[in-house]
Amino acid sequence: MEFLDFTNAEAVAEYEAFVEEMGGSFMQSVRWCGVKQDWLHEAVIVRDGGGRICGSMLVLVKKFPLPLKAFLYSPRGPVWDYEDAAVLQELLLGVWQLSRKYHAYSFKLDPLIEETDSKKIFALRAAGFSFQPWQPDEKTIQSRNNYILELQNRSEEELLRSFKGKCRYNIGLAKRKGVTCTVCGRERLGDFQRLMEETGKRDGFRVRSQAYFEGMMDALGEKCRLYLCEYEGQPLSGAICVQYGGRTCYVYGASTAAHREVMPNYLMQWEMIRWAVEAGCAVYDFQGVPCWYDPQHPNYGVYRFKTGFNGRLAIYAGEFRMVFAKHYKSAFDRAMKLVGYQKLA
Template identity: 45%
Template sequence: MSGSNINSDTNNNINNNTSNNTSNNINNSNTSSDASNPSINKSNTSSNKSNNTNNNKSFIYEYEEFVKSHPKGHFMQSIKWAKVKSNWINEIITVRDENNRIKGSMSLLIRKVPFLNRTIMYSPRGPVCDIYDVETFKSLIEKAKELAVKYKSYVLKLDPDIEIQDTEFCKIVKQLGFKTKNDSENFESIQPRFVFRLDIKGKTEEEVLKNFSQKTRYNIRLAIKRGVTVRIGSKEDIPEFHKIMYETGVRDKFVIRDTSYFETLLDALGENARLYLAYYNGKLIAGTIAILYGNKCWYLYGASSNEHRNVMPNYLLQWEMIKWAIESGCDIYDFRGVSGNLDESHPLYGLYRFKKGFRGKFTEFIGELDYVFNPITYKLVEKSEIAFRELRRQLFVLKAKIAKEK
């Protein structure tokens, strides 16, 4: 492997996300390894409760700094994000150079597939490495293969932060044996395949605001003129935020997470996350959650009441989040998902039009990359997954409708 060391750096002090669903059928022992030589070394530490906390803290710091500073770094590759996903097991894979510095990594989330003695292995927006360094990328895959045996995973699923126009990377993943899935047009994939991204590198608030569409600037000023106020919330505000999140889910027909999920998110991300709340006449009418990690900022969640939408709180909330990104020295503000169908009659066109007004770049990612370990299970699960998500969505809408009629 030409001087590359592969290390699985997960232990009890780094991650306590143990899934009850996997405990009976899967060996979820944590592993660590010695980075002092080029071989793959594993030592089972699952029963050893006396792990070196200082070493763990040192690794966490090293890992987080690597991910934050890397051009392909993403908050979903952080250990903090793994803590949000408390119903998944987390494993961290690193590849080191000849000076024992991390040069590639993947945070893997692993969860049991219902009714099957198999797991899915997922690396959201991974890997974090030079994507053209085939040796490093291949080394990460080899370690993932080892973990796939340990956890009985049927697939390794990636959805890297790489645009579809990158033909060189497309060739690399094909050569490495990945199946590419890029047929999702709306929100069928795990992460959105189409987003808007705003370049704010080295720009002032005035320069950024000036570039917005005239209507977007007007609506921001209208919200201020009408008396909409925005404040930064805390964990204690989550129940109130969740009420309008639920209202949004019912209106737009998508499933929302429970209150505890958002509370965990704020706890785990800490200063990297902000809850923004918009009020009109003293009443909460909209809210958002933004994540700032490294030199990027993401608009992660948004909610709005059915009332007072004409005072344009969502425009002001976006502007407040963008200002946070600017003052923090970010290069990119990511509006996250939109539909890839740009037909004005499409049900999601309004979301596209709203985000487009901030004049970001419409970006299409490469899609999901699947490295299949068990073809039979893969075919079975992939065929049923979309149907299951749609059934779950319809049940949520039906449940909300019944509750409203009571």
């Protein structure tokens, strides 16, 4: 077991190549550290007998001034072959060392494993993690309920034919009405921010700052794209999309209430799916579908919209926790509520 030297370009490149080859999340990329600049960061590496990386885990460190404790978090980690328990134990040896270094209260991870994957869940529980099955009202750092579209060995034409009829019609309608969808640079983030603020006010959620989105585009580089849909010179919808490890993710999206009749959101999703297909990705991830189980909920429309693309619901197992200092649990949980999950994500 070793820790990544972030100042060594060759070591970082080797780490990135492993995470991407294994289909790891962009949140396990070293690039993600540039987005989470208010966190400290470490990366644990395990090698096989031939010196090749066989396991890795990016760990973010959130330090609290009182009581001089820290929280360790591996977003969508670790990256390793779940069949190899010895590698996981080596990775956790590194986490234990980090817990002592930073006086950590606890460690949390939320890997991209679905709740039906009992074998992988067992591997993490056997390693000492506590785990609670999904509950409808549970708040987690990352979304547990995503909508995904499988892309492997499917052409654009096959995918388009597979969409529900109304979805195909709306994509065509947007084109016929003259809606354009363009990949833009960070100079258009002001337009996106205005759309985000309108969306947040309308749907009742807190909005990231423009500086955050600028940092995201800078840190992720060519892996991150800003899409804007416009009609008669007016931005109608926008999205920040990230492509990494064979998966293209619709991370942030926003829209105005104006001119909904020209269906810009359908065209925008289609253009991002086309980017995923061009890159040979296996999955297009629409990300969260809050309250998919409750047709009466105000946010149910998010789920209804995404089902038009005829993908599938993916419910992830959720968060696994390891506690190092139980007597700090109640104080830490109160701090988490004060900080808010959005700031941790």
